[in-house]
Amino acid sequence: MTAQILDGKATAAAIKSELTARVAALKARGITPGLGTLLVGDDPGSRWYVNGKHKDCAEVGIASIQRELPATASQEDIEEVVRELNANPQCTGYIVQLPLPKGIDTNRVLELMDPLKDADGLHPTSLGRLVLNEPGPLPCTPYGIVELLRHHGVEINGAHVVVLGRGITVGRSIGLLLTRKSENATVTLCHTGTRDLSGLLRQADIIVAAAGVPHLVKPEDVKPGAAVLDVGVSRDEAGKIVGDVHPGVAEVAAWISPNPGGVGPMTRAQLLVNVVEAAERTGSAR
Numbered sequence: 381m382t383a384q385i386l387d388g389k390a391t392a393a394a395i396k397s398e399l400t401a402r403v404a405a406l407k408a409r410g411i412t413p414g415l416g417t418l419l420v421g422d423d424p425g426s427r428w429y430v431n432g433k434h435k436d437c438a439e440v441g442i443a444s445i446q447r448e449l450p451a452t453a454s455q456e457d458i459e460e461v462v463r464e465l466n467a468n469p470q471c472t473g474y475i476v477q478l479p480l481p482k483g484i485d486t487n488r489v490l491e492l493m494d495p496l497k498d499a500d501g502l503h504p505t506s507l508g509r510l511v512l513n514e515p516g517p518l519p520c521t522p523y524g525i526v527e528l529l530r531h532h533g534v535e536i537n538g539a540h541v542v543v544l545g546r547g548i549t550v551g552r553s554i555g556l557l558l559t560r561k562s563e564n565a566t567v568t569l570c571h572t573g574t575r576d577l578s579g580l581l582r583q584a585d586i587i588v589a590a591a592g593v594p595h596l597v598k599p600e601d602v603k604p605g606a607a608v609l610d611v612g613v614s615r616d617e618a619g620k621i622v623g624d625v626h627p628g629v630a631e632v633a634a635w636i637s638p639n640p641g642g643v644g645p646m647t648r649a650q651l652l653v654n655v656v657e658a659a660e661r662t663g664s665a666r
């Protein structure tokens with residue numbers, strides 16, 4: 381292995397340590413940030429992610445509000461909890477864990493959320509603010525990727541970033557972040573309809589692989605010296621994570637994010653950043 385590691389665990393720990401001081405400062409002003417979560421169904425992965433979010437909150441001093449519904453919950457059941465969280469003064473920001481069960485209109489649920497309490501940056505208002513370059517919560521995984529690269533001194537300015545996947549939590553929004561003047565990258569978004577994927581990947585200074593296809597990015601697809609971020613979470617028969625990036629890529633790339641231990645912990649840390657920033661914005665408006 382020749383690539384250097386983009387260490388998400390250590391970077392997330394540094395972010396959390398800084399947030400602990402900011403939460404203490406908010407509390408001294410009488411503001412207690414509180415993260416709400418809504419988990420629908422019994423997917424073990426989603427439950428693990430939600431539990432992790434509350435563990436992180438406890439670590440930095442953010443209060444937790446946990447709501448759960450069975451997999452059989454109706455659209456109306458879910459919307460009722462969303463309305464409750466919108467009205468709950470203890471909940472300063474919240475997330476609806478995705479994906480929601482089949483048959484649920486996810487967009488309608490996201491649209492019903494109070495945009496001032498959107499901790500995930502996935503509300504249409506938050507995404508619109510990102511397009512308009514106005515302050516607001518940023519989608520956690522894209523935000524985490526940018527911070528992970530910055531933390532390790534990987535040049536984003538002027539880089540050609542090739543993104544694999546057009547899902548709501550990563551692919552569709554990361555280009556909006558990376559093409560802001562402050563990041564100044566050029567972004568190519570690839571998906572299952574893209575022709576000559578290998579040719580495009582070989583042009584990339586930075587690859588963000590979020591397609592959910594095991595080992596899709598092979599060593600021969602990567603330009604020597606590139607940075608490669610693996611967001612894919614598939615599982616083998618033993619339940620072990622298999623990312624979108626072939627292990628051999630570590631011999632070609634200059635930087636690689638481990639999986640686990642790369643982008644995942646950064647997603648969690650940036651959620652906390654969104655919660656704290658929202659509480660700080662509310663506090664300064666008082």
Ligand SMILES: Nc1nc2c(c(=O)[nH]1)N[C@@H](CN(C=O)c1ccc(C(=O)N[C@@H](CCC(=O)O)C(=O)O)cc1)CN2
Nearest residue numbers: 429475476477478479500520549640641642644645647
């Ligand atoms: N409402 C949301 N739903 C989902 C999001 C999101 O940002 N908002 N992203 C993913 C899941 N996710 C957070 O919710 C998430 C994924 C992975 C990790 C993580 O830390 N992973 C570990 C490995 C864990 C394992 O072994 O399974 C790692 O990479 O080290 C945290 C959060 C979809 N849904």
